[in-house]
Amino acid sequence: MSTSQTMQNQTTHRATPDKEAIALLPTFERLGLDRITLVSTGAQAGRAYDQLVVARAWGFDTESKPTFKVGEQSDGPHILQLATAERAWVFQLxxxxxxxxAxxxxxxxxxxxxxxxLGDDRKRIIxxxxxxxxxxxxxNTxxxxxxxxxxxxxxxxxAVLFNQRFMKSKKAATSNWANARLSESQLVYAANDAYAAIRVWQALGLG
Known part of the structure; x- marks a missing residue:
C-alpha cells in the first residue's frame, strides 16, 4: 500500500471517543454568568444585534420546552442562543x-x-x-x-479538538425553557452549547 493510500485510510477511519474515555478528561472551561447576556426585551435585543453582526461566525443553538405526552406538539423554540468566542446571548422568544x-x-x-x-432547529425556526x-x-457534517x-x-x-470534557446538565436539558424567568443553570447550559460550537468552529479552522 502506498503512503498516500495509508494516509487516506487514516483520515477516513477516525474513531469518535466513547463516554468512558471522555469522562477521564479534564473539564472544558465554560462561560460564566458574567459573560452571558439574557435578552428578553426589544431594547436588549437591539443591543445584542449590534454586537453580534460584527462577528464572522456565531455558535448557534435553540432550546424548546420538552414534550412528554404522546402526540403533543412543541411550539418551540422558546430560546435562541448565539455566541462569539468572548460571550453568549440567550434570546427569550x-x-x-x-x-x-432574533x-x-x-x-x-x-x-x-x-x-x-441543527436540522430540527431549522424546521422549528421556519x-x-x-x-x-x-x-x-x-x-457534524x-x-x-x-x-x-x-x-x-x-x-x-x-474531546477530539481540546482533549477536554464538556459538561452538560441533564436536569437543565429537560427543564421548562418556556418559563418567563430562566434559572442560572438554564442560562449557563444554553449559552455554553452555543459557545462550545463557536470554539469548535475556530479549532476546525473554518474561519
Missing part, C-alpha cells in the same frame, strides 16, 4: 420585539451559524419565526468530511 430581532439575526447573510444537530436561517453550518463516521456532537468534538 416569547416577547414579540425580541423574537423579531429572526433578523438568523436571516442575516454572510455570517456562519455553527452548531450540532415554523415559529417565519424565516429561513442563512449560513447554517452543521458541524464537517467531522464526517474529515473521516469521523459517527455523529460527533458537542461532547465528542470538544
Amino acid at each position: 416569547h416577547e414579540p420585539e425580541c423574537r423579531a430581532v 429572526a433578523d439575526l438568523l436571516a442575516f447573510k454572510g455570517i456562519a451559524k455553527a452548531g450540532f444537530g 415554523h415559529k419565526l417565519g424565516v429561513e436561517p442563512q449560513g447554517i453550518l452543521e458541524l 464537517v467531522f464526517h468530511q474529515r473521516g469521523y463516521r459517527k455523529d460527533m456532537g458537542v461532547k465528542g468534538a470538544v
Whole structure:
C-alpha cells in the first residue's frame, strides 16, 4: 500500500471517543454568568444585534420546552442562543420585539451559524419565526468530511479538538425553557452549547 493510500485510510477511519474515555478528561472551561447576556426585551435585543453582526461566525443553538405526552406538539423554540468566542446571548422568544430581532439575526447573510444537530432547529425556526436561517453550518457534517463516521456532537468534538470534557446538565436539558424567568443553570447550559460550537468552529479552522 502506498503512503498516500495509508494516509487516506487514516483520515477516513477516525474513531469518535466513547463516554468512558471522555469522562477521564479534564473539564472544558465554560462561560460564566458574567459573560452571558439574557435578552428578553426589544431594547436588549437591539443591543445584542449590534454586537453580534460584527462577528464572522456565531455558535448557534435553540432550546424548546420538552414534550412528554404522546402526540403533543412543541411550539418551540422558546430560546435562541448565539455566541462569539468572548460571550453568549440567550434570546427569550416569547416577547414579540425580541423574537423579531432574533429572526433578523438568523436571516442575516454572510455570517456562519455553527452548531450540532441543527436540522430540527431549522424546521422549528421556519415554523415559529417565519424565516429561513442563512449560513447554517452543521458541524457534524464537517467531522464526517474529515473521516469521523459517527455523529460527533458537542461532547465528542470538544474531546477530539481540546482533549477536554464538556459538561452538560441533564436536569437543565429537560427543564421548562418556556418559563418567563430562566434559572442560572438554564442560562449557563444554553449559552455554553452555543459557545462550545463557536470554539469548535475556530479549532476546525473554518474561519
